Amino acid sequence: MSAHVEEARIARLRRIFTQGDAQGIEVDVGDDAAVLAPSLGREVLSVDAHVEHVHFRRAWLSSRELGARAAMAALSDLAAMGAEPRVVLLSLALSDDVTDEELEALALGVRDACDETGARVVGGNLARASEISIHTTVIGRMTEAPLRRDGAKVGDGVYVTGTLGAAALGLAALEAGRSDTLLAPFVARWRRPRARVSEGRRLIDLASAAIDVSDGLALDLSRLAEASGVGIDLDAKDLPLEPDHAACAALLSRDPITLALIGGEDYELAFTAPLSRALAGLATRIGSVVARPGVVATDASGRPLEVAGFDHFARRATSAG
Amino acid sequence: MSAHVEEARIARLRRIFTQGDAQGIEVDVGDDAAVLAPSLGREVLSVDAHVEHVHFRRAWLSSRELGARAAMAALSDLAAMGAEPRVVLLSLALSDDVTDEELEALALGVRDACDETGARVVGGNLARASEISIHTTVIGRMTEAPLRRDGAKVGDGVYVTGTLGAAALGLAALEAGRSDTLLAPFVARWRRPRARVSEGRRLIDLASAAIDVSDGLALDLSRLAEASGVGIDLDAKDLPLEPDHAACAALLSRDPITLALIGGEDYELAFTAPLSRALAGLATRIGSVVARPGVVATDASGRPLEVAGFDHFARRATSAG
Numbered sequence: 126m127s128a129h130v131e132e133a134r135i136a137r138l139r140r141i142f143t144q145g146d147a148q149g150i151e152v153d154v155g156d157d158a159a160v161l162a163p164s165l166g167r168e169v170l171s172v173d174a175h176v177e178h179v180h181f182r183r184a185w186l187s188s189r190e191l192g193a194r195a196a197m198a199a200l201s202d203l204a205a206m207g208a209e210p211r212v213v214l215l216s217l218a219l220s221d222d223v224t225d226e227e228l229e230a231l232a233l234g235v236r237d238a239c240d241e242t243g244a245r246v247v248g249g250n251l252a253r254a255s256e257i258s259i260h261t262t263v264i265g266r267m268t269e270a271p272l273r274r275d276g277a278k279v280g281d282g283v284y285v286t287g288t289l290g291a292a293a294l295g296l297a298a299l300e301a302g303r304s305d306t307l308l309a310p311f312v313a314r315w316r317r318p319r320a321r322v323s324e325g326r327r328l329i330d331l332a333s334a335a336i337d338v339s340d341g342l343a344l345d346l347s348r349l350a351e352a353s354g355v356g357i358d359l360d361a362k363d364l365p366l367e368p369d370h371a372a373c374a375a376l377l378s379r380d381p382i383t384l385a386l387i388g389g390e391d392y393e394l395a396f397t398a399p400l401s402r403a404l405a406g407l408a409t410r411i412g413s414v415v416a417r418p419g420v421v422a423t424d425a426s427g428r429p430l431e432v433a434g435f436d437h438f439a440r441r442a443t444s445a446g
Numbered sequence: 447m448s449a450h451v452e453e454a455r456i457a458r459l460r461r462i463f464t465q466g467d468a469q470g471i472e473v474d475v476g477d478d479a480a481v482l483a484p485s486l487g488r489e490v491l492s493v494d495a496h497v498e499h500v501h502f503r504r505a506w507l508s509s510r511e512l513g514a515r516a517a518m519a520a521l522s523d524l525a526a527m528g529a530e531p532r533v534v535l536l537s538l539a540l541s542d543d544v545t546d547e548e549l550e551a552l553a554l555g556v557r558d559a560c561d562e563t564g565a566r567v568v569g570g571n572l573a574r575a576s577e578i579s580i581h582t583t584v585i586g587r588m589t590e591a592p593l594r595r596d597g598a599k600v601g602d603g604v605y606v607t608g609t610l611g612a613a614a615l616g617l618a619a620l621e622a623g624r625s626d627t628l629l630a631p632f633v634a635r636w637r638r639p640r641a642r643v644s645e646g647r648r649l650i651d652l653a654s655a656a657i658d659v660s661d662g663l664a665l666d667l668s669r670l671a672e673a674s675g676v677g678i679d680l681d682a683k684d685l686p687l688e689p690d691h692a693a694c695a696a697l698l699s700r701d702p703i704t705l706a707l708i709g710g711e712d713y714e715l716a717f718t719a720p721l722s723r724a725l726a727g728l729a730t731r732i733g734s735v736v737a738r739p740g741v742v743a744t745d746a747s748g749r750p751l752e753v754a755g756f757d758h759f760a761r762r763a764t765s766a767g
Contacts, residue, residue: 151488152592155673157526157658158492158584160592167472168489171479172535172583174573205478214493216537216581250581252495260537260571260581262493263479271473271481337478352476 134228135251141232142246150212150247159247161212169208169265173199177220177256185299186316188227192234192259193317198339199261200242200320201392205337207272207329208265210244210322215261218254231259242322272328272335277353277397277414281333284408286324286393288365289342290374290381291315293388297377308373318392327407328396335396341387346395347420353397359412359422361386361430382430386422455549456572462553463567471533471568480568482533490529490586494520498541498577506620507637509548513555513580514638519660520582521563521641522713526658528593528650529586531565531643536582539575556582563643593649593656598674598718598735602654605729607645607714609686610663611695611702612636614709618698629694639713648728649717656717662708667716668741674718680733680743682707682751703751707743 139154147153152160175181175195186194196213203210215235219228239245244263295315298308321337328335336349342364350357364385367373374381397414398404412422422430460475468474473481496502496516507515517534524531536556540549560566565584616636619629642658649656657670663685671678685706688694695702718735719725733743743751 152527152594156592156595157523157656158490158529158586158592160527161489161491163487163489166484168482168484169479170482170533170535170569170585172537172569172571172581174537174539174571174581176539176573176575178576179574202478206473206481208479212491214491214583216493216495216583218495218497218579218581248491248493250493250495252497252579253500254497254579255499255576258539258573258575258579260493260495260539262535262537262583264491264585265479271479273473274477335478 131251134225137225137229138232138249138251141229141236145240145245150245154246154248164266166266166268167271169203169206169267169271170262171199171202172260172262173202174258174260176258188230189234189237190316192231193238195259196235196238196261197318197320198392199263200238200244200322201337201339203263203265204321204325205272205335205394206265207269207325207335208267209326210242210263210265212247212264213239213244213261215246215249215259217249218252218258220254220256223257242320269329272325272332272396274334274336274349274352277334277349277355279355279414279416280400281397281414282400282410283346283357283359283395283397283412283414284404284410285338285342285365285395286321286408287391288367288370289338289391289393290370290384290388291367292318292390293384294370294373294377294379296390297379301377303377305376307369308376310367311373315390318390320392321394324394324407328394331402331404332396332398335394338391338393338395339389341389342395343386343420343422349395349397350418350420356415356417357412357420358415359420361422362425363409363411365409452572455546458546458550459553459570459572462550462557466566471566475567475569485587487587487589488592490524490527490588490592491583492520492523493581493583494523496580498579509551510555510558511637513552514559516580517556517559517582518639518641518713520584521559521565521643522658522660524584524586525642525646526593526656526715527586528590528646528656529588530647531563531584531586533568533585534560534565534582536567536570536580537573538570539573539579541575541577544578563641590650593646593653593717595655595657595670595673598655598670598676600676600735600737601721602718602735603721603731604667604678604680604716604718604733604735605725605731606659606663606686606716607642607729608712609688610659610712610714611691611705611709612688613639613711614705615691615694615698615700617711618700622698624698626697628690629697631688632694636711639711641713642715645715645728649715652723652725653717653719656715659712659714659716660710662710663716664707664741664743670716670718671739671741677736677738678733678741679736680741682743683746684730684732686730
């Protein structure tokens with residue numbers, strides 16, 4: 126890419142990102158750095174990456190969906206803290222075959238995610254690479270105390286928003302090249318995740334600890350449990366699933382409960398809260414915080430589940446329990 | 447990389463980045479996001495990327511130098527605004543052949559750059575990719591008005607800190623596989639750039655506009671001139687060069703002035719300031735701000751230089767002048 130082409134592309138991106146509300150932005154995209162006016166409140170910061178061939182294949186989603194997906198995955202970390210998204214910085218590495226139209230669609234997708242969550246892109250970088258990667262830094266703010274991973278207490282309930290394993294099912298359908306009508310809503314869940322920002326905000330005074338489900342419920346809850354110095358018992362029968370979840374899992378020869386336990390990229394919020402808290406309509410109770418370390422899921426008869434990819438946690442629980 | 451390996455690597459990085467002063471950091475690396483305590487002042491934000499095969503080859507520098515270099519390049523954007531670096535978020539994409547030792551050295555290099563500039567890594571992401579890339583988000587703060595690109599006034603002097611073209615000469619030596627003793631300091635300039643943070647701070651009340659020289663003096667000054675709605679005349683004879691610059695350029699069959707004008711990655715600060723300002727010892731005057739758009743460099747006899755890769759700017763000047 127010559128400097129000319131690069132400058133033209135950057136100018137296109139600048140036009141896309143500088144539309145809309147610029148309140149609180151003293152220097153917008155286009156200088157060496159952006160400048161935000163002083164503001165009250167804590168700053169909440171995170172960064173996430175989407176790498177081609179690792180996190181996605183281009184055939185699996187549109188450029189616009191890709192941009193929105195990358196941004197939503199990053200914004201989900203702010204949701205898990207209870208923060209209000211504020212600004213985004215975008216570092217794009219593009220292979221030479223990415224067209225101007227694809228780049229513009231990708232940027233529009235990032236803007237879609239920002240518009241939906243109240244954020245704005247204030248800075249970015251464009252680099253060449255052998256594959257597409259999207260590195261998204263998100264910054265939110267909050268005056269309240271943030272939701273952390275380390276506040277779970279023995280006796281708390283364990284909860285999750287939405288449904289589990291749907292994105293993993295959609296990804297499995299894409300990997301298998303299946304286009305059954307029944308699978309379409311699951312594919313859509315993988316393609317178009319939503320950061321649970323408003324749910325995170327509502328949890329501020331309710332939850333004792335929270336995390337977003339990006340790497341799978343079992344792994345993410347084990348992180349929360351370890352940070353809190355507690356363990357978690359999950360009731361497999363209580364895991365919230367989409368109505369067609371079991372039928373679709375069968376279509377793809379997958380175990381529905383395993384998908385719900387270790388399937389990643391749902392971007393739901395998993396959290397703990399005292400049982401007395403009113404959480405109706407916000408989340409489903411899926412288990413309890415216990416003193417014994419580790420995360421254990423039991424079936425309807427109370428037997429610990431043998432789940433592929435989940436033994437890591439069972440073992441940890443066993444060795445310490 | 448299995449989740450196990452990934453977690454172990456992340457734990458190593460966390461240990462490296464959580465040493466030292468954590469003042470103002472309410473939630474450090476390790477939760478979904480970092481949280482900074484409320485603070486006075488504006489926030490200054492930028493992101494920069496270092497991609498293998500595009501910005502560097504592994505044979506050209508150590509892992510520790512690579513980490514420091516990537517961070518310094520990003521921090522240079524804060525220097526150009528006159529901001530004090532505060533926090534860094536690091537998104538690393540690594541190919542499978544990067545060893546734990548190389549990763550640790552890279553992280554130590556990032557920490558070196560942070561230690562030198564007063565910043566701290568508060569968040570990061572680790573992803574697999576087919577090549578190494580380092581995406582560094584930097585956030586600084588300042589209570590003063592930031593140095594922008596768009597404040598240059600006709601009649602101002604044009605200045606630059608340090609010397610020009612040294613990093614480009616070092617890069618040329620690396621590309622040519624040359625290891626002449628005379629070239630070593632130039633190679634070191636490419637390998638170990640320094641963000642001009644303290645110089646940027648000193649410029650706050652002196653400069654009318656500023657930019658860091660990352661893509662080459664001519665290109666970066668053309669951006670400053672365009673943003674300010676002015677033009678710039680440069681005196682080639684005044685460009686500050688290292689004592690051995692001409693001799694080393696000859697060794698590599700390069701034109702010394704061209705290297706100084708279009709060689710990138712010096713990370714010096716170029717700025718404009720009223721002629722009355724006391725800038726002794728801080729920078730070298732290299733030209734003047736003029737009304738005619740474009741950047742033109744003239745030789746000792748006043749003739750516009752014909753410089754390969756520079757005609758873009760000359761043409762712009764001609765068509766508008």
